[in-house]
Amino acid sequence: TWGMYDEIIFASDSRLSAGYRWDCAQKIFPIDGPNFCISFAGSADFAFPCIFQFQCMVKNYPKFSTGAAPISLMVKDFITIVNQLLGLVDDRILAQFNSTTFLVAGYDFSNGEMYGKEIKYNKTSRKYEKFDFGGFRSGAAKAAIGFAGEGYQDFFSGLGKLVAKRKTELNYEPLEVLAEIIYKQGKGSTIGGSPQLVKVYRHRNYLPYAVKKNKEEGAALFGRPLLDYEKTIYPIISINDIPSGQYLTYPMSKNNKVRSQPGSLVRNKKK
Numbered sequence: 001t002w003g004m005y006d007e008i009i010f011a012s013d014s015r016l017s018a019g020y021r022w023d024c025a026q027k028i029f030p031i032d033g034p035n036f037c038i039s040f041a042g043s044a045d046f047a048f049p050c051i052f053q054f055q056c057m058v059k060n061y062p063k064f065s066t067g068a069a070p071i072s073l074m075v076k077d078f079i080t081i082v083n084q085l086l087g088l089v090d091d092r093i094l095a096q097f098n099s100t101t102f103l104v105a106g107y108d109f110s111n112g113e114m115y116g117k118e119i120k121y122n123k124t125s126r127k128y129e130k131f132d133f134g135g136f137r138s139g140a141a142k143a144a145i146g147f148a149g150e151g152y153q154d155f156f157s158g159l160g161k162l163v164a165k166r167k168t169e170l171n172y173e174p175l176e177v178l179a180e181i182i183y184k185q186g187k188g189s190t191i192g193g194s195p196q197l198v199k200v201y202r203h204r205n206y207l208p209y210a211v212k213k214n215k216e217e218g219a220a221l222f223g224r225p226l227l228d229y230e231k232t233i234y235p236i237i238s239i240n241d242i243p244s245g246q247y248l249t250y251p252m253s254k255n256n257k258v259r260s261q262p263g264s265l266v267r268n269k270k271k
Contacts (some may be wrong), residue, residue, distance in 0.1 A: 008105045008114060008200040010037045011175050013182045014193030014223025016044050023193030026222040030198060030206045033058055034067040034074055036106020036115075037198055037206060041149030046097040050082045057081065067204065071108050071115045075130060078104065079119055082128045098123075101148035107204050114202075118146050136170065143170050150191060151181050172242050179239045183213065194220035197237060207234065214240040 012027040028039045029051050038054070040047035057077065058064040064074055082102070089095045098121035105116035117130040133144040136159070147155060158177040163170065179195045197209040210219040210232045219226050219236050226232060232251055241247040 006202040008037075008107075008116070009175065010039050010103070010105070010198045010200070011178050012039050012041075012196050012223075013178075013191050014196055014220070015189075015191060017190045021187060021192060024224045025193070026196070026224075028196055028198045028208075028222065029055070030208070031055060031058055031074075031106075033065040034069070034071060034106060034109075035200065035204045035206050036071055036074075036104065037200055038078070039103045039148070040100060042100030043095070043097055046085070046095065046100045047102070050078075050085055050102075053085065054078045054081050067109055070110055071104075071106050075104050075115075075117055075119075078102075079128055079130060082119065086128065102128075103146040103148050105146065106200050107202055109204060112202060116144060116146055118148065120148075145174060154181055172247075176239065176242055179213075193223050194225065195239065196220070196223045210234050210236040212236060212238050214238055 010028045014023055014025050014027065016022040016025045025044060027041075028037055030037050031054070038051055040051070054077075058074070063069045064077075086092070086097055089097060092098070100121075102119040103116070104119060105114065107113065108115050116133050118133060119128055119130050121127070122129045133146040136143045136145050136156075145156075145159075155174075155177055158180065159174055162173050162177055166173070175195070175197065182191055182193070182195055185191045194213075195211050197211055198206055199209070200206045208221065210221045210226065212219040215238050218228075219232065221232055221234065234251075236249050236251065238247050238249075
């Protein structure tokens with residue numbers, strides 16, 4: 001989401017389903033160099049090769065690997081790779097790769113502007129194409145929200161109700177609503193596992209977050225529960241504690257992050 005704030009938040013569930021359920025899949029992928037993120041919903045059989053091949057392309061092309069190219073150009077090439085791989089499958093009907101949707105967002109190096117697109121299959125052209133995110137307004141803040149996968153109606157309905165109840169500008173409410181949807185799913189749902197979270201900042205850096213449901217439970221990073229002896233250098237966010245303000249801890253520091261109200265945030269003022 002974005003608007004008057006200087007960050008983009010990627011959030012996802014962690015479940016893969018193909019007749020079975022597997023709650024440990026990374027679904028948000030930072031792209032090193034240009035430092036933006038790609039996430040997906042749909043067939044992992046298709047999404048993973050597309051993303052991994054694009055990561056290889058970025059590493060192999062200095063203009064991309066250094067972040068010197070506009071994000072719009074890199075997204076154009078990502079779409080080219082997606083359509084290339086789609087064309088190489090021998091049975092599109094059996095594969096059903098057209099059900100996969102990608103979300104891409106980051107900051108453009110040339111103008112500092114945020115760039116975000118939904119990349120999905122167009123039945124008319126029979127190719128993947130890019131589309132703008134939808135808009136969302138809360139208070140004086142205007143944000144754009146890209147959503148991929150099941151639960152669209154539940155998500156936006158829940159988000160509207162939560163923002164109206166709190167009478168606040170948009171902050172972590174999209175993450176809270178998404179987490180609530182994830183946590184209430186049964187074993188038979190295609191949605192589940194731990195929420196995962198990555199932030200992309202205006203200075204073109206990204207930061208993954210470890211996520212836990214509450215302070216008593218263990219944390220997961222990119223959907224995988226951390227081992228008992230495993231430590232993380234990343235911030236840990238406790239979803240159920242967001243309303244209280246005591247929701248964020250830094251493993252390398254004794255200081256906790258206390259939530260600030262959106263109205264007190266420093267905003268980027270454009271002339």
